[in-house]
Amino acid sequence: MSGSQAAYAAVDLSVKLGTLELAYPTLMGSGCYGSGEEFAPFADPAKIGGVVLKSVTQRPRLGNRAPRLVATPSGMLNAIGLQNPGIDWYLEHDLAERVPRPWKTIGSVAGFSVDEYAYVTQRLAAQPEIDAIELNVSCPNVAAEGETFACDPKLTGRVVRLVRDTTEKTLIVKLSPNVTDIAAVAREAEDAGADALAVINTVRGMAIDVDTWRPRLGNVTGGLSGPAIRPIAVLAVYEVACAVKIPIVGQGGIETVTDALEFFLAGATAVSIGTANFIDPRIPERIVEGLRAYLGERGLLSIGQIVGQANRGFAGAHRCEGREG
Amino acid sequence: MLTNQMPTAVHATTVLDRTEPAPGIVLLGFYAPELAAVTRPGQFLMAIPPGGERTATALGIYEAQDHRVAVLFFVCGPRTRELAGLRAGDGLEVTGPLGNGFDLSGSPRDVAVVAGGIGIASLLLPVQALIASSARVRLYYGARSAALLVERDRFAAEGCEIYCATDDGSYGRRGFVTGLLAGAEPRPDLVLACGPTPMLRATAAACSALGIPAQLSLEETFACGVGGCWGCVVPIDRNSAQAPRFPGPDEGGSDTVNARVCKEGPVFWAHELRW
Incomplete structure (x- = not known):
């Protein structure tokens, strides 16, 4: 091992979200990575910080009708519609039959009422296999209700407050970009007891087939992901990082280490990789190696040293020594 | 229908041959002995985009013999255009084999x-x-x-x-x-x-x-191709052997369930489809 490689190996990429300790600051985005097992043959599970499972609701859901996907410039639209077997079946089968993996497992909870969020969270968080909970209050693809929560700061606060009482585990609240003031929603979530914020969910969008004169998605509207939304996501992280002290999981179109670095510099403590796994499931481990090299080359010892460095208004509680500006 | 229990992996291959059997249709053969050895009729692969942009492209496996696997595709967009630009000697990474495949076990005559x-x-x-x-x-x-x-x-x-x-x-x-x-x-x-x-x-x-x-x-349009995103579904009979395991009828007592074309399919019995 050369001197520089030895230096890179010493770089600390571990981060904490509430009490959740991640060996790497990389999560696999909910809905993009199944249960993790679908990708296990192609990715190195030891190089993944955590997997956010597909969202589960109280009752089974068939999901939206096809087509559910449309390729768009630099991204894609999806409208899956939270297809899932419901919490009972999910715990009895999906989770019970899960293969143990070195990554941290974050359960994702979706719902249509404040009580449903609390009920499903309580059930899911009680499982020893679940290391943390992500509250999906921002799914844009389920009629009107799904996104209502994250689009109303007061409602976000109510959900988070009630859910907070059901578990001690780290609670990550996933915010919607489809709002006027994402910082206001972020503050409500923090005040209500969120441990971390996932920023952002997909951006609402639509595509139309000019031959059939019909929307291309079965659900008519969908959520846009991929590099097309990256600048929107970076700004959202930047704004939220000025407004709250809790850590942020930055996400939206991350495909390379450079993309990931933008999010850290804007104020994210960790990043989440979603659509990029559809290009190549080895992208997350390349990002981890890229971060290690980036920090090592600059003589930096930990990822925390760059968090928020491009953000003059950065309010994070974990401001690191040596931070400039 | 058969389930995919074969070893699926990312294969680093080298393009061996490229022909155009008709304008806009490309036959691309590549060196992939391990993939050829485990491919069954009706399976597909995901071609990782050589330029690293855009999602991977799902292609039916046309030929699989000895050391060579080939795909035959219609050039219809930026992703297939990128693949069509490959020449002998170029590298190409593919994930596969994926999906179930045709069930020929009944000894049809x-x-x-x-x-x-x-x-x-x-x-x-x-x-x-x-x-x-x-x-x-x-x-x-x-x-x-x-x-x-x-x-x-x-x-x-x-x-x-x-x-x-x-x-x-x-x-x-x-x-x-x-x-x-x-x-x-x-x-x-x-x-x-x-x-x-x-x-x-x-x-x-x-x-x-x-x-x-x-x-x-x-x-169907795929995103992941491996069953992770639930983007490529088709409704099928809930009692089909291919139906993803799911709890009993819900949402109006439906007797159908959405199966993933990439995972439970892409081959389905026609009489079990509820499309």
Whole structure:
């Protein structure tokens, strides 16, 4: 091992979200990575910080009708519609039959009422296999209700407050970009007891087939992901990082280490990789190696040293020594 | 239908050959002995984009023999254009084999294979397997025009009887290939089909009327290709062996469930589809 490689190996990429300790600051985005097992043959599970499972609701859901996907410039639209077997079946089968993996497992909870969020969270968080909970209050693809929560700061606060009482585990609240003031929603979530914020969910969008004169998605509207939304996501992280002290999981179109670095510099403590796994499931481990090299080359010892460095208004509680500006 | 229990992996391959059997249709062969060894008829692969942009492209596996795997595809957008630009010696990473594949376990003796356009790309491997098991194989092959009826000689050399239809009448019968299938005498005891969705629906209807079991290889937009995103679903009978395990009827007592075309499929029994 050369001197520089030895230096890179010493770089600390571990981060904490509430009490959740991640060996790497990389999560696999909910809905993009199944249960993790679908990708296990192609990715190195030891190089993944955590997997956010597909969202589960109280009752089974068939999901939206096809087509559910449309390729768009630099991204894609999806409208899956939270297809899932419901919490009972999910715990009895999906989770019970899960293969143990070195990554941290974050359960994702979706719902249509404040009580449903609390009920499903309580059930899911009680499982020893679940290391943390992500509250999906921002799914844009389920009629009107799904996104209502994250689009109303007061409602976000109510959900988070009630859910907070059901578990001690780290609670990550996933915010919607489809709002006027994402910082206001972020503050409500923090005040209500969120441990971390996932920023952002997909951006609402639509595509139309000019031959059939019909929307291309079965659900008519969908959520846009991929590099097309990256600048929107970076700004959202930047704004939220000025407004709250809790850590942020930055996400939206991350495909390379450079993309990931933008999010850290804007104020994210960790990043989440979603659509990029559809290009190549080895992208997350390349990002981890890229971060290690980036920090090592600059003589930096930990990822925390760059968090928020491009953000003059950065309010994070974990401001690191040596931070400039 | 068979389930995919074969070792699936990312394979780093090298392009061996590239030809254009018709304008806009490319046959790309590459060195992939491990992939060739485990591929079953009807499976597909995901080609990781050489330029690193855009999602991977799902392609039916056309040939798989010894050290070589080949895909046959229609150039219809930026992703296939990028693949079409590859030349012998270029590197190409592919993930596969993926999906289930055709179920040929019932020892069918007389099989009709229905191909619509580039759907032919998923049908050479089952044809070879059937002929190797001494089954009679009739290929019903439709396309927009004569030039797009690619690889006919190849299928003839394998020992198929071939019946063609074209939209413009430039080769074979004018009209849809499903019209040829409806008149097949004697009736085949199994139908395999791959092509555009309207053709598959017509094939399913024709086979239902004739009482012939049919397996359809569906076309759908994929994102992940490995069952992780639930983006490529088709409703099927909840009691199908292929139905993803799911709790009992819900949401209005539905007897259907959304199956993933990439994971539970892409091949489904026509009579179990609820599309």
